[in-house]
Amino acid sequence: MSKQAAGRVQSKAAKQPSSASKQTGFDRRAQSAGDRNEQRAQGSGQGSAKGKGKGKR
Known part of the structure; x- marks a missing residue:
């Protein structure tokens, strides 16, 4: 999950305290x-965390 996506989740949860996310x-x-x-993306030099967590591990 990117920091931008996490920010959207947090923003929505703050606006709706009764939501399941909150x-x-x-x-x-x-x-x-x-x-x-x-942090992982910066450490590996890849820049963006987009697409992380998909595919083989």
């Missing part, structure tokens, strides 16, 4: 994933 803590997990993916 109540389950998905907004916080999304931000954590965005941060983690960005």
Whole structure:
């Protein structure tokens, strides 16, 4: 997940506190994933975290 996508999730959850994203803590997990993916992309020199997590591991 990109940081931009995580930001959209957090923004929506903040506007709708009764949403499943907010109540389950998905907004916080999304931000954590965005941060983690960005760090991995910077560490590998690839630049963007788009498309990470798809395909073989």
